[in-house]
Amino acid sequence: MNKKIAQFSAHTVLFLGVLLMVVPIWIAFASSTHENVTILKEGMKWGLGDQLVKNYNEVLNQKGGFSQEITATKMFINSFIMAFGIASIKVIISSMSAYAIVYFRFKLAVPLFWLIFITLLVPLEVRILPSYQVVSDLHLTNTYTGLILPLVASATATFFFRQFYKSIPDELLEAAKLDGANSWKFFIDFLVPLSKTMMAAMFIFMFVYGYSQYLWPLIMTTDDKYWTVVMGMKIIFQESYEGGNLPRVAERFAYIILSMIPPILVVVFLQRWFIQGLIQTEK
Amino acid sequence: MSFLELKKVTKVYPNGTKAINETSLNIEHGEFMVFVGPSGCGKSTLLRMIAGLEDITEGEIDLDGKTINKIDPSDRDIAMVFQNYALYPHMNVYKNLSYGLKNKGESKEIINKKVNEVAELLEIKEYLQRKPAQLSGGQRQRVAMGRAIVRNPKVFLFDEPLSNLDAKLRGQVRIEIKKLQQSMNVTSVFVTHDQVEAMTLGDRMAVINEGVIEQIGTPIEVYEKPKSKFVAEFIGSPQMNFINGTIKNNNFESKGLKLNIDLNIDNANVALGFRADDLEIKEDGEISLNIDIIEKLGSDSIIYGRDKNGESICYKESGNTKLGIGENINISINVDNVHIFDEKKGKRLN
Numbered sequence: 001m002n003k004k005i006a007q008f009s010a011h012t013v014l015f016l017g018v019l020l021m022v023v024p025i026w027i028a029f030a031s032s033t034h035e036n037v038t039i040l041k042e043g044m045k046w047g048l049g050d051q052l053v054k055n056y057n058e059v060l061n062q063k064g065g066f067s068q069e070i071t072a073t074k075m076f077i078n079s080f081i082m083a084f085g086i087a088s089i090k091v092i093i094s095s096m097s098a099y100a101i102v103y104f105r106f107k108l109a110v111p112l113f114w115l116i117f118i119t120l121l122v123p124l125e126v127r128i129l130p131s132y133q134v135v136s137d138l139h140l141t142n143t144y145t146g147l148i149l150p151l152v153a154s155a156t157a158t159f160f161f162r163q164f165y166k167s168i169p170d171e172l173l174e175a176a177k178l179d180g181a182n183s184w185k186f187f188i189d190f191l192v193p194l195s196k197t198m199m200a201a202m203f204i205f206m207f208v209y210g211y212s213q214y215l216w217p218l219i220m221t222t223d224d225k226y227w228t229v230v231m232g233m234k235i236i237f238q239e240s241y242e243g244g245n246l247p248r249v250a251e252r253f254a255y256i257i258l259s260m261i262p263p264i265l266v267v268v269f270l271q272r273w274f275i276q277g278l279i280q281t282e283k
Numbered sequence: 284m285s286f287l288e289l290k291k292v293t294k295v296y297p298n299g300t301k302a303i304n305e306t307s308l309n310i311e312h313g314e315f316m317v318f319v320g321p322s323g324c325g326k327s328t329l330l331r332m333i334a335g336l337e338d339i340t341e342g343e344i345d346l347d348g349k350t351i352n353k354i355d356p357s358d359r360d361i362a363m364v365f366q367n368y369a370l371y372p373h374m375n376v377y378k379n380l381s382y383g384l385k386n387k388g389e390s391k392e393i394i395n396k397k398v399n400e401v402a403e404l405l406e407i408k409e410y411l412q413r414k415p416a417q418l419s420g421g422q423r424q425r426v427a428m429g430r431a432i433v434r435n436p437k438v439f440l441f442d443e444p445l446s447n448l449d450a451k452l453r454g455q456v457r458i459e460i461k462k463l464q465q466s467m468n469v470t471s472v473f474v475t476h477d478q479v480e481a482m483t484l485g486d487r488m489a490v491i492n493e494g495v496i497e498q499i500g501t502p503i504e505v506y507e508k509p510k511s512k513f514v515a516e517f518i519g520s521p522q523m524n525f526i527n528g529t530i531k532n533n534n535f536e537s538k539g540l541k542l543n544i545d546l547n548i549d550n551a552n553v554a555l556g557f558r559a560d561d562l563e564i565k566e567d568g569e570i571s572l573n574i575d576i577i578e579k580l581g582s583d584s585i586i587y588g589r590d591k592n593g594e595s596i597c598y599k600e601s602g603n604t605k606l607g608i609g610e611n612i613n614i615s616i617n618v619d620n621v622h623i624f625d626e627k628k629g630k631r632l633n
Binding site: 169171172174175176177178179180181185189190193194 | 334335336356357358361362363365366367369370371372373382383386387430434
């Protein structure tokens with residue numbers, strides 16, 4: 001009996017949690033299928049309307065921005081490039097620096113690791129002005145490189161890889177050495193395949209991190225060709241307030257729903273690896 | 284000149300610990316040499332220096348007439364079997380076996396031929412596509428062996444490869460290793476802390492203690508004439524009995540024991556060693572033993588007890604003993620087989 005009560009209350013808590021997260025999304029989705037006027041007059045909607053195709057089509061294809069040239073589709077592409085670039089370069093750089101720290105016993109390995117680790121205390125928002133200065137001195141504003149570069153170093157991922165590499169038995173390295181593997185081969189033939197689930201997990205983390213960047217692209221881009229989804233959310237339909245038009249509330253909801261899809265897809269498709277990567281022991 | 288020669292090899296770790304001290308050793312072609320010693324004695328370090336996994340602080344190692352101190356491990360023409368096998372967990376058995384050959388730049392056909400030959404030899408052909416995690420301990424052991432054999436090395440190095448197996452399998456694999464080594468006639472160095480492995484496998488064995496080789500010889504030599512008290516204690520089961528005393532006028536004397544021994548030393552403090560097998564029950568035996576514990580092994584019985592002075596002594600009787608705990612027996616030492624060591628330095632005197 002007690003067990004049942006415990007189970008019931010656990011499920012209740014879980015269910016409430018799910019509701020808390022899903023309801024706002026549902027309201028946003030339901031509202032995105034109505035006409036702007038309806039939302040403005042009657043407030044947000046629980047039920048579905050009949051404007052789904054029209055609203056979403058408009059959001060994806062209508063041109064906006066300062067120069068009236070950017071579409072949401074283009075922003076999705078930009079966001080994807082930025083998130084993909086950040087995530088993949090982060091994984092490559094952190095796994096390699098962890099490799100150096102763990103396997104090459106140079107004198108400064110430990111202090112260097114802690115130096116990297118300390119950068120956790122200095123997120124981009126804290127160093128945004130110097131970062132901007134550097135990128136602008138390199139003439140990288142309004143480029144993909146500029147969007148990606150300042151975000152590619154990751155103390156978190158380096159730390160995770162370091163812990164993982166440390167758990168690999170030394171004998172494996174020694175056996176590989178006897179089999180004629182040099183440092184590069186050991187990394188490619190051993191560490192990469194052994195840590196591939198972990199790499200996938202890191203990739204997901206970092207993809208979502210890169211995708212949800214707001215402040216950096218906002219500061220970095222003056223040309224709307226490089227706008228990303230998250231920063232565009234505020235700006236894209238802004239002009240509609242001017243000139244006496246109705247605020248395009250329903251379309252904004254549609255935009256929000258769309259903007260949630262890419263990270264969800266990444267998590268859905270890579271979640272098997274994601275879970276493995278965080279609990280794995282392939283030894 | 285020997286096939287594998289260690290000349291005054293010394294290993295000092297950066298923190299100052301001396302793991303190996305001026306060790307010299309010659310191993311002949313096709314010989315099976317066993318390094319045996321307690322854990323931390325430096326036997327693995329010595330093996331790893333031959334493999335090239337540890338730097339040599341001083342001295343020289345020659346293989347087949349060539350100094351290999353500075354040669355990369357993969358170019359030394361050696362193969363090593365590790366204690367935990369160190370199979371590549373993400374590669375299947377075939378790739379585990381072929382990885383070294385691939386790095387050497389062998390062609391696919393040759394690799395394929397060699398891997399299949401070895402797989403046949405070790406009867407692991409059915410498992411070629413499996414990953415190490417899907418294999419049993421014994422099968423993993425074979426794959427580890429196979430990885431060494433496939434490279435056709437000049438020397439096999441074994442770093443306690445049997446210690447992860449259960450007792451039954453250990454015995455089987457031990458025999459297989461011996462057979463394989465004999466049929467292939469490859470020079471082998473085998474590290475173990477298990478004296479049974481050392482006795483059964485080695486053509487010769489080197490007993491190592493605290494970074495120094497205490498004795499090199501055939502297993503029987505080492506068993507019958509241990510050069511030091513340490514070797515005598517380490518080799519042989521049950522452990523050799525020791526009684527401390529002095530030698531005077533060809534007599535060994537201790538508190539309760541007087542034994543006529545033909546030895547030309549006087550007034551030396553010695554430890555008298557005798558194995559459990561060199562004791563015999565006799566009415567007028569010089570030691571009277573009060574039995575504490577009896578271990579019945581089926582074929583033998585090992586009887587532990589104490590003499591009048593409280594020295595613990597172990598006596599072995601073949602078959603199932605009729606003796607019981609608490610009984611008193613009189614035993615006598617076979618004087619021909621006693622071992623006499625300097626009490627302080629531990630060196631053999633007779």
